[in-house]
Amino acid sequence: MSSMATWFNDFWSTYSTLVFTVGVHAMMALSLWLTLSCGLLSLANAAFMGIGAYASALLTLQAGWSFPAVLLAGGVAPALVALVIGVPVLRLSGVYLAMATLAFGEVVRITILNMDITGGPEGLNGIPLATEGWHILLLLALTIYVLHRLRRSKVGRAFESIKEDEVAARLMGINVARYKLLAFVLGSFIAGVAGALNAHFTFFISPREYGFENAVDFLTMTVLGGTSGLVGPILGGTILTLLPELLRFLHDFRSLVNGAVLVLVVLFLPKGIWEPRRVRAWWVRRTGVSK
Amino acid sequence: MRLTPRSFALTLSLTCAAMAQAADIKLGVAEALSGGAAQYGLAIRNGFQLAADEINAKGGVNGDKIQLVIEDEQGKKEEAINVVKKLVFQDKVLMVFGPTLSNSMFAGGPVGNAAKTVMFGTSVTANGITDIGPYVFRNSVMESDVLPVTVATAQKFYKLKKVAVIYGNDDAFTKSGYDVFKGVLADLKLPVTTTETYVKGDVDFKAQLTKIKATEPDAVVCSCLAEEAANIMIQARGLGIKAPFIGGNGFNSPKLFEISKLAGEGTFVGSPWSNTNPAPVNKAFVAAYVKKYDAQPNQFAAQAYDALSIVAATLKDVKLSGDLSADRETLKNALPKASISGATGPFKFRPAKTKDGKVGGWDADQKPFIYVVRGGKFTLFEGK
Amino acid sequence: MLEQQLLNALTLGSVYALFALGFTLVFGVLAVINLSHGALFMVGSYAALAMVTRFNAPLWLAMLGAMLVSGTLGLLVDVLVLKPLRLRNAPHLIPMIATIGVSIMLTSAAQGLFGAEAMRFPEETLPAGEYIVGDVHVRALEIAIVLISFILMAVMFTILKRTQLGRALRAISESPKAAWLLGIPVERLFHATSFVASALGGIAGVLIALDFNAITPGMGQPMLHKGVAVIILGGMGDIRGALIGGLFLGFAEVISKAYLSSQMGDAVAFGLLFLILLVRPAGLFGRQLERKA
Numbered sequence: 001m002s003s004m005a006t007w008f009n010d011f012w013s014t015y016s017t018l019v020f021t022v023g024v025h026a027m028m029a030l031s032l033w034l035t036l037s038c039g040l041l042s043l044a045n046a047a048f049m050g051i052g053a054y055a056s057a058l059l060t061l062q063a064g065w066s067f068p069a070v071l072l073a074g075g076v077a078p079a080l081v082a083l084v085i086g087v088p089v090l091r092l093s094g095v096y097l098a099m100a101t102l103a104f105g106e107v108v109r110i111t112i113l114n115m116d117i118t119g120g121p122e123g124l125n126g127i128p129l130a131t132e133g134w135h136i137l138l139l140l141a142l143t144i145y146v147l148h149r150l151r152r153s154k155v156g157r158a159f160e161s162i163k164e165d166e167v168a169a170r171l172m173g174i175n176v177a178r179y180k181l182l183a184f185v186l187g188s189f190i191a192g193v194a195g196a197l198n199a200h201f202t203f204f205i206s207p208r209e210y211g212f213e214n215a216v217d218f219l220t221m222t223v224l225g226g227t228s229g230l231v232g233p234i235l236g237g238t239i240l241t242l243l244p245e246l247l248r249f250l251h252d253f254r255s256l257v258n259g260a261v262l263v264l265v266v267l268f269l270p271k272g273i274w275e276p277r278r279v280r281a282w283w284v285r286r287t288g289v290s291k
Numbered sequence: 292m293r294l295t296p297r298s299f300a301l302t303l304s305l306t307c308a309a310m311a312q313a314a315d316i317k318l319g320v321a322e323a324l325s326g327g328a329a330q331y332g333l334a335i336r337n338g339f340q341l342a343a344d345e346i347n348a349k350g351g352v353n354g355d356k357i358q359l360v361i362e363d364e365q366g367k368k369e370e371a372i373n374v375v376k377k378l379v380f381q382d383k384v385l386m387v388f389g390p391t392l393s394n395s396m397f398a399g400g401p402v403g404n405a406a407k408t409v410m411f412g413t414s415v416t417a418n419g420i421t422d423i424g425p426y427v428f429r430n431s432v433m434e435s436d437v438l439p440v441t442v443a444t445a446q447k448f449y450k451l452k453k454v455a456v457i458y459g460n461d462d463a464f465t466k467s468g469y470d471v472f473k474g475v476l477a478d479l480k481l482p483v484t485t486t487e488t489y490v491k492g493d494v495d496f497k498a499q500l501t502k503i504k505a506t507e508p509d510a511v512v513c514s515c516l517a518e519e520a521a522n523i524m525i526q527a528r529g530l531g532i533k534a535p536f537i538g539g540n541g542f543n544s545p546k547l548f549e550i551s552k553l554a555g556e557g558t559f560v561g562s563p564w565s566n567t568n569p570a571p572v573n574k575a576f577v578a579a580y581v582k583k584y585d586a587q588p589n590q591f592a593a594q595a596y597d598a599l600s601i602v603a604a605t606l607k608d609v610k611l612s613g614d615l616s617a618d619r620e621t622l623k624n625a626l627p628k629a630s631i632s633g634a635t636g637p638f639k640f641r642p643a644k645t646k647d648g649k650v651g652g653w654d655a656d657q658k659p660f661i662y663v664v665r666g667g668k669f670t671l672f673e674g675k
Numbered sequence: 676m677l678e679q680q681l682l683n684a685l686t687l688g689s690v691y692a693l694f695a696l697g698f699t700l701v702f703g704v705l706a707v708i709n710l711s712h713g714a715l716f717m718v719g720s721y722a723a724l725a726m727v728t729r730f731n732a733p734l735w736l737a738m739l740g741a742m743l744v745s746g747t748l749g750l751l752v753d754v755l756v757l758k759p760l761r762l763r764n765a766p767h768l769i770p771m772i773a774t775i776g777v778s779i780m781l782t783s784a785a786q787g788l789f790g791a792e793a794m795r796f797p798e799e800t801l802p803a804g805e806y807i808v809g810d811v812h813v814r815a816l817e818i819a820i821v822l823i824s825f826i827l828m829a830v831m832f833t834i835l836k837r838t839q840l841g842r843a844l845r846a847i848s849e850s851p852k853a854a855w856l857l858g859i860p861v862e863r864l865f866h867a868t869s870f871v872a873s874a875l876g877g878i879a880g881v882l883i884a885l886d887f888n889a890i891t892p893g894m895g896q897p898m899l900h901k902g903v904a905v906i907i908l909g910g911m912g913d914i915r916g917a918l919i920g921g922l923f924l925g926f927a928e929v930i931s932k933a934y935l936s937s938q939m940g941d942a943v944a945f946g947l948l949f950l951i952l953l954v955r956p957a958g959l960f961g962r963q964l965e966r967k968a
Contacts, residue, residue, distance in 0.1 A: 013380035013406075017372045041768070088953050095708075099907045100952040103945045106900075110942040113461050122463040125397035125419055202368055204397035206463070209368070212900055216710070220775060223768050244365075245373065251363065252787065255325050259779030263756060266773040270765035325783070327893055329791035487932075493897075495887065497683035498932040518793050522887050529805065530679065530812050552798065 016133070017201065022241045023136035024198045029221040029233035030143055031190035036227055037151070038183035039163035040090070041098040043215040045191040047105035048078035050210025052192025053199040054118055057127050060200070067130045067200070071139075074196025075189040082188035083181070090180045093166070105215055113207040123206030130200040139197065143190055144230055151230075159183060224265060226272025235274050314613075315358035316351075316606065318343075318599075319378030321371065321389035321399065328366035331414055331591050332391045336361060337584055338413075338595030339388060345579065346599070352606045357599075364390050364399070371395035375402045375410070383615055386411060386622055388598060393417035393463050400427050407616065409623050411602070413594040416540060417467050420652075421643030426623055427652030430598050430638060432563045434471040434540055437659040441561030442475045444661045444672065445510065445537045448559070453482045454537070455508035457499055457523065459515055460488040468514035468539040476512070484508045489519065496523050497530060504532045512537045517544035524554040535559070543590045548667045555667070561659040564593040564635040565669045568660065576634040597633030605629045627653050636660070679811045680933045681926075686817045686886065688925020689824035694879040694898055695905035695917040696828060697872035702906065703848040703913070704868045706767065707757060711774040712876050712902060713895025714781035719745040719877025720884035720894065721789055727800050734800050738823075741881045742874040749873020752777055753866055761865075778895070785892040794890045801885060820882045827875065828918055835914055844868065907948050 028045060035042040056074035059065045065073070089100050112118045119125075150156050158179045161169040170176050199205050217240075225236020243261060247254045265273065320339055323332035343357045351357060360382045362374040371390045378384045379402070386409035390399050393415045403410035404424035412420060412429040421427050445451065456472060459465035476483055484506035487499035500523065503511060511527065511534050513520055520542050527536075535557035536542075543562040548555050566577050566587060576596055580588040588596075602622075609625050611618045630639040636657065643651035662669040694716060701709045722744035723737040732740065756777065760770045804815035835841035846854040847861055855861045883898070884890045901924060909920025924944060931943040 010380055014376045015373075017369065017376060017402075021369055092952060096952060099903065100949060102903065103907065103948040103952065106945040107942060107949060110945065114942070121461045121466045122417060123394060123397070126422070129401070202372060202398050203401045204368055204394060206368075206394055207461070208394075212903075213896070216775065219768070220772050223766075223772055244370070248362070252324070253783075254363070255783035256780055256787070259776045259781075259783060262776030262779065263773050264776075266765075266769055266776065267756065267759055270760055270763045270769050325786065325791075329786065330793070333791055495683065495687050495929075498680055498929040501679045501683065502933055518889060518891075522889060525888065529814055531807070 018242070018245055020131065020133065020136055020201050021198075022238050023140050024194045025218070025221060025237040025241045026234045027140055027143055027190055027194040027197075028218045029225065029237040030147060030230065031187040031194070032218055032222040033227060033230070033233040034147060034150075034190070035183050035187045036222065037156075037163060038159040038180055039093075039166065040180060040183060041094070042101045042184060042187065043098050043212075043219065044082075044101035044105045044108075045187060045218060046210045046212075046215035047108040048082065048188040048191040049195035049198070049214075050108060050112060050205075050207070051078040051081060052195035053205050053210070054112060054124070054195075055192070056196035057124050057199045057205055058117065060127060060130070061124065067135075070130075070200075071135075071193055071196050074199075075193040078188040078192035078195075079185050082185045086181045086184045087177075090177065090184060102212065102215065105210070106212060109207050109211045112210075118207075121207065123204055124199075125204045127199055127203050127205070129203065131197050136197055139193060144234075147230055155179065155182070220262070224262075224272055226274035228272075228276055229274070232272050232274040236272070239273070314355055316355050316611070317358050317360055317382065317384045318602065319375075319382060319384035319387040319389075320359050320361040321364045321374045321378060321387055322361070323366035323391040323395070324361075324363035326366040328391050332363075332366070332389075334589050334591040335389070335391060335413060335595040337580070338588070338592035339599050341576075341580055341583055341592075342596045342599035342603075344583075346603050352603050355611075357603065360384055364395055366392055366395065368395055368398035371399035372402055375399040379403060379406045379408050384408075385611075385615075385618060386602070388413065388595070390415075393420060393467075396420055396427075397423070400424070403427075407623070408619050409626060411598055413598045414591050417463050419646070421654050422645045422649070422651050425650045425652055427643075428626060428640065429653070430594055430601065430635075430655045430657075432540075432655045432657050432659060434468045435474075436655075436657070437561040437563070438468070438471045438539060439475045439478070440659055441539075441559055441661055442472070442481070442512070442537060443479060444561075445535075445559040446479060446481060448663075448672075449510060449535060451481060451509045453484050453508055454510045454512050455484045455487070455503040455506055455534075456512045457487045457489070457496070457503065457515070458513065459491055459493075459519060461490045462516070465514045465516060465539070465541060468541070472512055472514055472539065491516075491519075493519065496526050500527050500530050500532060503527075504530055508534055510534050510537055514539045514541070516541040517547045521547050521551045521555075524551045524558070528554040540590075543669075548664060548669070552667050555664045558664040559672070560662050560664070560669065562590060562662065563655075563657050563659050564590045565660060565662050565671070567662075567669050568634075568636070568671065570632075570634075570636060572632055573634040573636075593634045597631070597635050597638060600633050601629045601631055601638065602626070604631050678809075680929055682811060682813060682817070684926040684929035685922070686820055686925075687929060688922035689821050690879055690882050690886070690921075691901050691905055691925050692918045692921025693824045693827060693875060693882070695902045695909070695921045696831060696914065697875035697879070698902040699906045699909070699914065699917040700831075700868055700872040700875075704844055705753075705757065705865055706848075706851075707770045707774070709752075709774045709872075710771055710899065711752060711778040711781065712873070713899035714778040714785075715745045715749055715873045715895075716876040716880040716883075716898055717785060717890075717892065717895040718748060718781060719880035720890045721785060721794075722877065723881040723884070724794060724796060724890055727796060734802070738878055738881050741877045745877025745880070746870040746874030748781075749876070750866055750870040752873075753869035757869070758862070758865070782892050782895070789890075789892065791892060795888045796885060801888075816885060820886055823878070823882065827878065828914075831871075831875075832914055832918075840864075904944060904948055908951060 031045050052074035055077035056070040059070045059073055092100050113121055158174050162176055221236040221240045222233045226232030247257050250257055322335050323329055343359050347356045364371040364374040375387055378387050387403050388411050390396050391414050396412050396415045400410050400423040404426040410427050414431055415429055416431050416433050458469035489496055513536055538558055538560040542560045577588055605625050609621050627640045639656050640653040641656035643654050645651035661672040663672045698712045701707055719741035723741040726732040726737040726740045756773045757770050802815045802819055806813045843859045851861050905920040905924050908923055909916025927944050
């Protein structure tokens with residue numbers, strides 16, 4: 001009995017950070033899903049995560065705010081920025097929007113890099129450990145709940161119609177601009193909170209973590225997982241975060257296999273891992289039970 | 292004695308006990324073996340491997356062999372934390388060498404420190420590393436110890452009246468090197484004609500160098516990594532800049548002058564190590580490294596090699612009880628007293644001066660050598 | 676000093692343009708954002724290096740070899756990865772993710788084969804020679820780079836605007852279905868485009884490697900950023916856009932480093948991009964409408 005406890009203790013000591021990271025990445029993937037569900041391909045979420053991380057870390061280090069306050073600030077700060085740039089940027093669509101958000105993300109990263117208060121390229125170190133498992137669990141669950149309810153509400157339906165056909169939606173009287181802004185800002189809030197959580201269990205943040213590559217990584221998690229529902233991004237985030245750890249035994253071949261897995265998954269599951277229709281069909285085949 | 296099951300079991304268990312006596316000493320190595328910092332991490336790993344093999348060939352430490360548990364932290368901070376945790380909690384190593392980058396140390400160091408396990412960095416030079424806590428050690432000499440000597444020496448030799456500065460502003464290493472240079476130049480009252488920056492991965496410096504050329508400095512001070520340094524020197528010469536260079540820690544790589552050849556003539560670099568340093572320990576190290584890896588060692592490999600020697604020397608004089616937390620504590624208490632003569636010369640630790648007076652770790656207490664480049668090679672600067 | 680800076684900008688910009696050209700070709704014709712273009716660029720450099728050091732090939736032959744190797748790899752990626760995805764009507768972001776996977780594999784393989792340290796072309800293989808005109812230093816190498824880039828771009832331009840092949844490619848980029856209905860061998864042209872685009876990326880890699888004498892497994896990443904910036908600036912899928920965009924980016928970077936502050940070079944480039952997108956989302960030359968069918 002006590003050996004179970006020891007085993008769990010050892011496991012948790014070794015892997016707690018990994019589990020926390022999975023939670024944070026799931027939140028990031030969900031924030032991207034939110035914007036995708038409105039037809040917006042936004043690559044700015046990594047930058048928003050960075051704004052949230054820096055805002056919260058600076059408030060902890062320099063102003064001594066409490067953790068809950070700092071988390072809230074971590075969400076509000078990027079939301080304000082999203083509000084400001086959202087209005088002009090969201091007039092673009094498709095790949096152009098993606099590129100604009102990407103460019104914006106780079107501007108944010110470079111600004112942080114060149115400011116003294118953020119520590120510049122040396123980043124901020126010595127951020128106290130404040131995040132605990134239950135924070136992440138709670139906030140992730142909250143995010144899932146909110147998005148789930150949103151999906152089934154009038155707002156969610158509006159998002160879907162905008163995604164399907166923006167022109168038609170506008171003709172039907174839907175205030176497209178406002179709904180897009182809502183998705184954008186809410187997505188940035190989630191990303192910011194994820195960033196704040198991450199900053200407080202990794203002791204150190206630097207501009208390098210919130211750039212182009214990271215934005216693409218999060219997008220990969222979302223799309224690979226499957227964008228039809230909330231399960232997909234969470235699954236994608238979990239698998240892609242755990243994969244390098246699982247492949248650790250491969251040592252020098254780890255990266256190679258990682259890349260290969262990505263290619264193979266895409267080839268064999270082009271609509272993402274979690275695709276309800278395929279899963280349902282498999283379930284029916286497996287159990288002979290039709291839902 | 293007849294081979295009964297009981298006697299067999301007895302013999303087997305006695306053998307196991309005997310083997311357990313000559314137990315391996317498990318030392319964790321967390322370095323960047325892939326990704327952007329791989330060129331440093333791989334050299335560091337080689338240095339460790341070489342040292343461990345040599346020590347084991349001579350019978351190990353008090354009869355115990357050293358076993359290196361090597362993990363790739365990929366130069367990413369989350370990986371650094373994961374790897375340190377795995378080494379400390381799962382592999383249950385006695386201590387951890389690494390991580391490679393200062394950034395990774397800032398993330399992984401606190402974890403090891405909180406777990407009361409020695410974290411020994413060999414390549415981390417940023418300010419604040421040893422502020423993390425009393426379990427953090429490093430044998431990488433800080434820029435603030437090396438650069439003042441380098442600049443002062445160069446200033447006297449070249450009779451410098453004004454200099455230009457160029458540095459990489461998106462890398463913690465080169466930026467903190469710049470901060471030190473700035474302070475040193477101010478202390479020496481050496482005016483700066485212009486300060487230029489670049490970002491990592493940049494290969495084109497002609498814009499900045501053209502600006503520098505226009506200000507006619509007597510020397511160009513660079514806080515750069517070897518990669519960029521080589522290109523900067525070549526391009527500077529290509530643009531007609533004749534002034535000599537003064538380099539920080541990043542310049543110290545034999546490859547640097549392999550490429551830039553004569554573009555680097557007259558460069559002043561301060562460093563705790565150079566492959567031309569004629570001390571016997573160093574010559575033996577270089578020869579052994581070349582033989583084993585078919586390549587020249589660099590500063591990173593040398594410091595890793597010395598780091599393991601430091602730990603081995605410490606372990607020789609202590610008694611390990613077999614209780615992991617007790618042993619980790621023993622090592623942490625004994626390590627500060629280590630003093631060896633390694634490939635980087637005579638070495639000992641000194642306590643870190645922390646920002647807010649908290650108890651800190653241990654920094655390297657080593658005097659740098661000043662080198663000047665002649666004929667495309669580092670030569671020890673003996674002059675005044 | 677201005678003349679020297681302009682020369683610097685020209686050399687840099689022409690390589691950016693060459694790289695972006697391949698990138699934009701794939702986007703225009705195949706409608707795929709090929710994020711392995713940076714890796715193929717890197718492979719070209721290593722291929723040329725290997726030919727020079729191991730087979731003692733002359734530089735011009737090594738350049739051709741680089742184009743062949745990168746082109747073939749690009750073709751393989753199209754046949755093995757992009758084509759199956761096309762057949763399955765995969766949503767348009769999925770191929771992009773696959774190319775990320777390819778990029779990771781290629782980078783990792785390069786590190787495994789050549790090591791993580793930067794490699795260089797041997798001194799003797801580089802064209803020597805330097806010309807000094809007043810205050811301006813020009814290396815023969817830089818002249819060669821600009822010439823090669825412009826010649827290749829001119830060739831591509833001619834093919835696309837003046838030949839039947841070019842017309843077919845432009846038709847496909849408007850609408851592959853319509854093109855197919857018109858009897859254009861769409862699949863074969865997809866393959867050909869992948870080959871050519873990757874070959875251009877490969878030679879861009881060799882040129883950069885020669886100019887700055889540094890080849891690393893990760894050298895494709897920063898170039899990819901620039902490539903994305905160029906196609907935004909110049910308009911996606913437009914060849915003139917890649918050319919003008921590349922030169923413009925080169926100039927913007929150099930001039931802002933020279934006259935503003937070397938720190939803000941990158942920020943200026945991206946800030947500019949951002950503003951251009953807001954004002955004229957299709958870039959300088961892009962088409963306003965999105966692609967149909």
